[in-house]
Amino acid sequence: MDVPYYPTHEFGPLMKGLIIGGIGIVHVFLAQFAIGGGLLMCYFQWLAGSRGSQLARQFVDGYFKVLVLISFVVGAVTGVGLWLTSIQISPRTIGIMVDEFHWVWATEWTFFCLEIVAGYSFYRYSRILNDRNRLFLLATYSAAAWFSLFWINGILSWQLTPGEWVAERNVWAGFFNPSFLPSLIFRTVTSMVIAALVACIVINLIPDLSRSQREKLIAKAGHFTAPMVLMPLLGIWYMASIPADSRQWIMGGSVAMTMFFALGIGCSLLIGGYALFSLLRGGLYINVATATLLCLLGFLATAGGEFVREGVRKPYTIRTVLYSNSVTPDELAYLRRVGSVTNDPYPLLSSDEIPTDQLQLGAKVFRFQCSVCHTVQGANGLTHLTGTWTPMQLRLNVAQLQRTKPFMPPFAGTPEELEALAQWIEWHNSGSMDDWSAADSGASLTQIASWLDEVGTRPGIDLMNEPRVSGGAQ
Amino acid sequence: METPFPFGFPLPTGFYLTLYVATWVIHAAFMNYVLAGSAYLGAAIVIQGKSVETNPLASLLRDWLPFMLSAAITAGIAPLLFVQILYEDSFYTANQLLFHRWMAILPTLMLGFYLLYLLKAKFIAKRSLKLRIAIGISAFLCFAFVAWSWTENHLLSLQPQSVWVEQYASGVFRYRDSQLISRLSLWFASSFPTMATVLAWQLMTQKPTDLEKGQPGTRRTAALAMCGLVASGAAAGIYLNSLDSSVSKSLFSALGFPYLMLASLGLVIQLLCWISIYARSKLDKISLAIASTGLCCTLTGFSVSREVIRISTIDWQNRLSAHESAFRVGGFALFLTSAVVCGGLIFYVIRLVRKNLTESSASHG
Numbered sequence: 001m002d003v004p005y006y007p008t009h010e011f012g013p014l015m016k017g018l019i020i021g022g023i024g025i026v027h028v029f030l031a032q033f034a035i036g037g038g039l040l041m042c043y044f045q046w047l048a049g050s051r052g053s054q055l056a057r058q059f060v061d062g063y064f065k066v067l068v069l070i071s072f073v074v075g076a077v078t079g080v081g082l083w084l085t086s087i088q089i090s091p092r093t094i095g096i097m098v099d100e101f102h103w104v105w106a107t108e109w110t111f112f113c114l115e116i117v118a119g120y121s122f123y124r125y126s127r128i129l130n131d132r133n134r135l136f137l138l139a140t141y142s143a144a145a146w147f148s149l150f151w152i153n154g155i156l157s158w159q160l161t162p163g164e165w166v167a168e169r170n171v172w173a174g175f176f177n178p179s180f181l182p183s184l185i186f187r188t189v190t191s192m193v194i195a196a197l198v199a200c201i202v203i204n205l206i207p208d209l210s211r212s213q214r215e216k217l218i219a220k221a222g223h224f225t226a227p228m229v230l231m232p233l234l235g236i237w238y239m240a241s242i243p244a245d246s247r248q249w250i251m252g253g254s255v256a257m258t259m260f261f262a263l264g265i266g267c268s269l270l271i272g273g274y275a276l277f278s279l280l281r282g283g284l285y286i287n288v289a290t291a292t293l294l295c296l297l298g299f300l301a302t303a304g305g306e307f308v309r310e311g312v313r314k315p316y317t318i319r320t321v322l323y324s325n326s327v328t329p330d331e332l333a334y335l336r337r338v339g340s341v342t343n344d345p346y347p348l349l350s351s352d353e354i355p356t357d358q359l360q361l362g363a364k365v366f367r368f369q370c371s372v373c374h375t376v377q378g379a380n381g382l383t384h385l386t387g388t389w390t391p392m393q394l395r396l397n398v399a400q401l402q403r404t405k406p407f408m409p410p411f412a413g414t415p416e417e418l419e420a421l422a423q424w425i426e427w428h429n430s431g432s433m434d435d436w437s438a439a440d441s442g443a444s445l446t447q448i449a450s451w452l453d454e455v456g457t458r459p460g461i462d463l464m465n466e467p468r469v470s471g472g473a474q
Numbered sequence: 475m476e477t478p479f480p481f482g483f484p485l486p487t488g489f490y491l492t493l494y495v496a497t498w499v500i501h502a503a504f505m506n507y508v509l510a511g512s513a514y515l516g517a518a519i520v521i522q523g524k525s526v527e528t529n530p531l532a533s534l535l536r537d538w539l540p541f542m543l544s545a546a547i548t549a550g551i552a553p554l555l556f557v558q559i560l561y562e563d564s565f566y567t568a569n570q571l572l573f574h575r576w577m578a579i580l581p582t583l584m585l586g587f588y589l590l591y592l593l594k595a596k597f598i599a600k601r602s603l604k605l606r607i608a609i610g611i612s613a614f615l616c617f618a619f620v621a622w623s624w625t626e627n628h629l630l631s632l633q634p635q636s637v638w639v640e641q642y643a644s645g646v647f648r649y650r651d652s653q654l655i656s657r658l659s660l661w662f663a664s665s666f667p668t669m670a671t672v673l674a675w676q677l678m679t680q681k682p683t684d685l686e687k688g689q690p691g692t693r694r695t696a697a698l699a700m701c702g703l704v705a706s707g708a709a710a711g712i713y714l715n716s717l718d719s720s721v722s723k724s725l726f727s728a729l730g731f732p733y734l735m736l737a738s739l740g741l742v743i744q745l746l747c748w749i750s751i752y753a754r755s756k757l758d759k760i761s762l763a764i765a766s767t768g769l770c771c772t773l774t775g776f777s778v779s780r781e782v783i784r785i786s787t788i789d790w791q792n793r794l795s796a797h798e799s800a801f802r803v804g805g806f807a808l809f810l811t812s813a814v815v816c817g818g819l820i821f822y823v824i825r826l827v828r829k830n831l832t833e834s835s836a837s838h839g
Contacts (some may be wrong), residue, residue: 006566007642009573073587076547081580083554084569088577091566098558099796103805109551110809110816116548117820120541121827128834133826140819171804345635347643 013378036195038142264304362424406460486801586616666702737775743768
């Protein structure tokens with residue numbers, strides 16, 4: 001079996017997930033702004049054309065400049081950035097996604113090209129176009145932007161709910177997966193709300209508008225927040241479409257996931273409450289400070305939602321296909337026999353700081369199996385998580401990782417590697433001393449082997465659903 | 475290999491190689507415009523000072539560079555997709571080895587983007603010349619950094635695993651290769667004829683103030699193109715000389731030689747056209763169409779030669795089964811349909827804008 005090895009690097013005290021999550025959240029927020037912004041401008045351009053509103057036309061021109069300067073620059077570059085960051089963090093995940101969905105991605109690219117051409121044409125030449133042509137360009141731009149979402153949404157939702165694809169390996173079975181539709185509609189509504197919130201900032205910043213003109217524009221933009229009433233239903237639909245174990249992480253099974261979920265819901269409720277009761281029903285004016293605050297809440301809601309979407313895939317990055325540490329279920333059994341780093345050609349970067357061969361082996365095992373989600377002493381650091389465990393507890397918990405935390409993948413190495421990893425963690429927990437005697441007793445290796453055999457290679461989420469045997473394994 | 479590119483490869487590999495080269499050529503055209511355009515604009519601000527405002531090429535570049543950068547990034551997505559299918563392991567490994575030095579291209583691109591918009595902004599035109607010089611040069615340096623990083627990444631991806639291991643063990647996020655300068659010089663020099671050709675078409679759409687004298691900036695555009703062509707010919711010679719004999723052999727075999735000839739033929743066609751345009755000081759559609767054809771030949775020839783060098787350097791045979799698996803994945807018909815529909819709409823949008831522009835300029839006398 002040919003297991004690929006890549007020369008991975010660590011991001012210091014930052015967890016790799018934080019890096020990709022950070023870039024992802026910024027990109028998603030800006031992409032949704034671009035999609036909703038297109039729809040919003042179509043609405044305003046329609047008002048300009050059908051009702052002769054010069055004010056609406058003036059707003060569209062101002063709004064589009066903001067969109068070009070932010071979304072076309074930071075949005076586009078972070079999109080490429082997300083790809084490059086994925087390569088840094090989990091090349092196998094992005095590799096499988098590209099292999100399976102490259103035509104969908106290529107299709108998205110054609111829409112992206114259309115989006116750029118229509119968008120820039122409007123940006124440069126809208127002043128010489130009549131209302132009909134302006135609307136045509138905006139409609140083309142926003143349709144292309146929405147279809148970009150349509151295509152990418154299928155790929156992203158497939159990661160969590162690959163559906164029939166697992167058995168059929170049919171690209172369309174994977175694309176139109178169980179969470180595709182709720183996710184698509186939810187994101188469309190989110191895009192509309194973000195566009196409306198940004199519009200409130202832009203309206204306040206357009207010079208030469210009177211207070212009543214701003215009020216009129218804000219009231220119109222406020223219409224785009226109305227679909228938020230659907231969000232609870234869409235949320236429930238989405239939750240129902242994801243696997244039960246993933247739902248469990250959100251509903252209290254993982255405190256971090258639950259908190260981010262609560263953050264997303266809380267921020268959405270604040271925006272929704274303000275929008276529905278003040279903006280839509282009360283016709284309240286929103287000044288630039290309030291609009292910025294609401295936008296920030298929108299960003300936090302996006303951050304919460306995206307964190308949860310990434311997190312609930314655990315222990316996989318592609319459900320049932322690839323564990324979060326880039327080991328496939330088939331490879332896992334193989335690596336238990338031959339060792340996870342036996343064939344890793346890349347040396348340790350800091351081997352001279354690690355006193356024994358056993359500890360160096362442990363460091364390599366950490367790099368291959370753990371470093372994608374953990375640091376040593378930084379975010380989600382192993383020393384924080386294991387500092388109070390006894391040595392035997394540490395060995396048992398790592399050997400039966402999927403039982404310790406069902407969102408963790410099973411350990412994918414030999415007993416010797418596990419012992420080395422345990423020693424390496426212990427060494428860090430003891431202050432990384434210069435001398436450390438190798439502990440390689442046959443008894444502990446036998447014990448580790450028996451723990452590994454007992455738990456097997458099945459993921460924890462499968463074990464969760466099994467009836468518990470009274471008294472447990474002895 | 476005794477068959478011209480891409481016919482000697484298994485169907486899936488040849489198919490993805492063709493798509494990769496085709497989309498790469500589109501990306502390279504926009505990329506060249508940005509690289510050479512930002513270099514020329516920066517130099518023009520330094521050399522001409524405030525009188526740069528009267529330079530028609532500088533005005534066009536200032537106006538169009540942000541869009542061209544956007545187009546370059548967008549066009550770059552397709553080859554980025556296909557390169558992952560073709561050379562997944564080597565591409566990913568090179569990315570990872572250069573780590574944050576490589577990832578630095580992202581903030582650099584954003585900075586370059588905003589600097590181009592700043593150069594366009596009216597309030598900057600009113601500021602001191604020193605500030606404009608700083609912005610112009612910084613914008614070029616941003617794109618030069620991105621070009622250097624891509625070249626470095628590409629060269630590292632061509633190395634065997636032993637070099638990758640050595641590079642990783644060194645802990646250094648830079649890769650020094652003897653071909654780096656010659657390769658970068660070749661790309662930089664060859665970017666000027668591309669920019670000149672696109673600029674010439676853009677100049678053609680502007681109304682000349684003096685019909686007898688023709689378009690202002692014509693001779694300067696032709697001179698830029700000619701200098702670029704001569705320099706890229708020389709850089710190509712130096713680069714070819716630096717290649718290993720096994721790689722040169724592939725390049726001069728049936729696999730690569732037709733494309734090497736195509737690139738050279740394109741260079742000659744372009745040179746002749748630009749000499750003629752320079753001598754007449756006039757742009758005309760026929761000469762430009764011929765020069766553009768020559769440019770297409772050169773870009774295609776260069777791009778295929780680049781692949782031939784890669785293919786004869788790395789072990790691509792171990793990717794054959796991956797290409798075959800990818801080839802069996804569904805969705806190609808969808809891509810073709812969307813390419814036709816979106817391509818048609820793009821064409822219609824451009825036509826619509828051109829029609830409105832013509833009507834607008836006619837109504838303004």
